[in-house]
Amino acid sequence: MRLKNVKGAREAVEGSPLVVKEPESAKGKWDAVFGNGNPIRIEIGMGKGKFLHELALRNQEVNYIGIEKYSSVLIRALQRMEEAPLSNLLFIRMDAEEIGEVFGEEEIDRIYLNFSDPWPKERHGKRRLPSREFLGRYQGFLKKDGVLEFKTDNRELFDFALGELSPAGWEAVKVTRDLHRDSEMAEGNIMTEYEEKFSSKGNPIYKYIIKRKQIL
Ligand code: SAM
Numbered sequence: 734m735r736l737k738n739v740k741g742a743r744e745a746v747e748g749s750p751l752v753v754k755e756p757e758s759a760k761g762k763w764d765a766v767f768g769n770g771n772p773i774r775i776e777i778g779m780g781k782g783k784f785l786h787e788l789a790l791r792n793q794e795v796n797y798i799g800i801e802k803y804s805s806v807l808i809r810a811l812q813r814m815e816e817a818p819l820s821n822l823l824f825i826r827m828d829a830e831e832i833g834e835v836f837g838e839e840e841i842d843r844i845y846l847n848f849s850d851p852w853p854k855e856r857h858g859k860r861r862l863p864s865r866e867f868l869g870r871y872q873g874f875l876k877k878d879g880v881l882e883f884k885t886d887n888r889e890l891f892d893f894a895l896g897e898l899s900p901a902g903w904e905a906v907k908v909t910r911d912l913h914r915d916s917e918m919a920e921g922n923i924m925t926e927y928e929e930k931f932s933s934k935g936n937p938i939y940k941y942i943i944k945r946k947q948i949l
Pocket of ligand 1: 777778779780781800801802803806827828829830846847848849850925926927928
C-alpha cells in the first residue's frame with residue numbers, strides 16, 4: 734500500500750481512547766477491556782476500517798478489534814468512529830509480527846485477513862499474513878473451533894495461502910475463486926476498500942474460510 738503521510742495522525746492515534754495502548758498488558762483480559770464476555774473477532778491489516786466498522790455495526794453482540802501498522806491509515810478508522818460511534822469496536826496500532834504477545838489462549842473467536850500485502854519476493858514470504866509462520870502465531874490465541882477468513886484479488890498470494898494450510902496443521906472449510914459470483918459465500922459479504930477498488934476493475938475475488946485440524 735502506498736502511504737501518504739497524514740499530518741497529526743501519530744498524535745491523534747496515540748491520544749485516542751479507542752486505540753488500546755500497551756495491548757500486551759490486556760493479554761488474557763480482553764473481556765475486561767470491553768466490559769463484557771461477548772466473542773472477540775479481529776481484523777489484521779485493517780487499513781481504513783470500512784469493513785470492520787460495518788461488521789461491528791451489524792453485530793453489536795460481538796466485539797471487534799482492528800489491527801493496523803500505520804497511524805496514517807488507522808486515523809481514517811478513528812474518523813469513521815467519530816461520525817458513527819460504536820461501543821464494540823477498538824483498535825491496536827502495531828505490527829502483527831508481535832500479535833502472539835497480545836492475545837491469550839482461545840481468546841479470539843474469528844480472524845479476518847482482507848487484501849493482505851502480497852510481499853511478492855520469495856525471501857519475504859514469512860511476512861505474508863496467511864503464511865505458515867503467521868498461522869502458527871494465530872493458533873496460540875484462536876479458539877479451537879474458531880475460523881480464519883481471508884479475501885484477496887491476488888491469485889499468487891491465494892495459491893500460496895492454500896499451500897500453507899496443510900504444513901501449518903489447518904484445513905479449508907470453504908474456498909471460492911470468484912466470491913461475488915458464489916451465492917452461498919457472498920451472502921452477507923461486506924466489501925473492503927480494496928475489494929471495491931479491484932472488483933470494479935473486473936478482478937475476481939478469492940476467499941477461503943479455514944480452521945485448525947482437530948487432533949483426535
Ligand atoms: N484490509 C484493507 C482492505 O481490504 O481494504 C486494507 C488492505 S491493504 C492492501 C493492507 C493493510 O495491511 C495496510 O493498511 C497495511 O498497513 C496493513 N498491514 C500490512 N502488514 C501488516 C502487519 N504486519 N501488521 C499490521 N498491519 C499490516
